[in-house]
Amino acid sequence: MKLKFTKMHGAGNDFVVIDAINQQIDFTTAQWKALADRRFGVGADQLLVVEKSTNPSCDFRYRIFNNDGGEVEQCGNGARAFAKFVAEKGLTERRSIAVETMSGIIAPRLEEDGSVTVDMGAPIFDTALVPFDTEGLAGQPEGDDTLWPLVLELAGEKETVLVSVLSMGNPHAVQVVPDVDTAPVELTGPLIEHHAHFPKRVNAGFMQLVNRQHIKLRVFERGAGETLACGTGACAAVVAGIRRGLLDSPVRVDARGGELSIAWAGDGEPVYLTGPAVTVFEGEITV
Numbered sequence: 393m394k395l396k397f398t399k400m401h402g403a404g405n406d407f408v409v410i411d412a413i414n415q416q417i418d419f420t421t422a423q424w425k426a427l428a429d430r431r432f433g434v435g436a437d438q439l440l441v442v443e444k445s446t447n448p449s450c451d452f453r454y455r456i457f458n459n460d461g462g463e464v465e466q467c468g469n470g471a472r473a474f475a476k477f478v479a480e481k482g483l484t485e486r487r488s489i490a491v492e493t494m495s496g497i498i499a500p501r502l503e504e505d506g507s508v509t510v511d512m513g514a515p516i517f518d519t520a521l522v523p524f525d526t527e528g529l530a531g532q533p534e535g536d537d538t539l540w541p542l543v544l545e546l547a548g549e550k551e552t553v554l555v556s557v558l559s560m561g562n563p564h565a566v567q568v569v570p571d572v573d574t575a576p577v578e579l580t581g582p583l584i585e586h587h588a589h590f591p592k593r594v595n596a597g598f599m600q601l602v603n604r605q606h607i608k609l610r611v612f613e614r615g616a617g618e619t620l621a622c623g624t625g626a627c628a629a630v631v632a633g634i635r636r637g638l639l640d641s642p643v644r645v646d647a648r649g650g651e652l653s654i655a656w657a658g659d660g661e662p663v664y665l666t667g668p669a670v671t672v673f674e675g676e677i678t679v
């Protein structure tokens with residue numbers, strides 16, 4: 393079967409975007425994985441699928457598959473690419489759309505300057521919903537109920553890292569590091585991703601505070617490894633920093649592939665993610 397696709401990126405987090413409204417798609421996990429493969433396929437951190445929604449208050453349904461073939465709940469940079477894709481393909485005339493995802497409705501809006509702002513919904517702190525199993529963990533530090541001590545096993549040695557645990561529709565564990573360039577992202581990222589206390593695995597964020605409205609961030613993503621940017625990771629890091637009293641909204645987030653901006657007014661309020669969405673090329677592949 394021949395499949396038409398568009399290669400896009402958002403601050404270097406790259407995607408294969410597929411119109412499943414005008415094409416019939418019924419892929420196995422192995423086929424998703426093959427398409428995302430950087431040597432044998434097109435190559436992408438995530439595959440994004442555009443579908444019709446059955447929810448009358450939504451314009452589209454948005455499905456997300458990680459590079460490892462697994463379907464996941466949310467993707468922030470992908471949401472910006474999604475909004476640009478449906479506009480460029482003429483699938484909608486609207487500049488603001490409501491999009492059904494596995495973890496609720498999000499609302500991307502195309503800005504005049506070409507960037508996209510997404511209402512990502514409110515962060516979730518209930519550990520059962522992240523999901524995060526707190527049984528057997530040592531006591532939490534005073535002041536923030538989302539901060540947890542996580543014990544990692546590194547070459548037989550135990551090391552405790554303090555992580556803020558929350559969900560942006562998908563699970564995140566964010567820690568503050570002195571310098572993102574020397575942070576042990578490749579070493580501890582996989583250990584955090586697969587930590588036994590996260591039954592659905594987790595995205596591991598490493599943030600460096602530059603000032604109260606500016607951070608640097610690296611994210612070791614669940615199912616994709618370290619990416620050049622992670623939109624939900626940026627939302628989670630800023631929410632964690634504001635809750636810990638370290639940051640003030642809005643916050644500029646420097647990822648390795650570009651700059652994002654995050655605004656959040658506090659508990660119960662939605663997080664707004666603004667950043668670029670770029671079309672790289674169109675293609676057709678036999679799958």
Ligand SMILES: N[C@@H](CCC[C@H](N)C(=O)O)C(=O)O
Nearest residue numbers: 467468469562614622623624
């Ligand atoms: N790159 C994304 C997040 C994609 C999903 C993530 N790897 C997960 O498994 O939850 C973003 O921009 O948010």
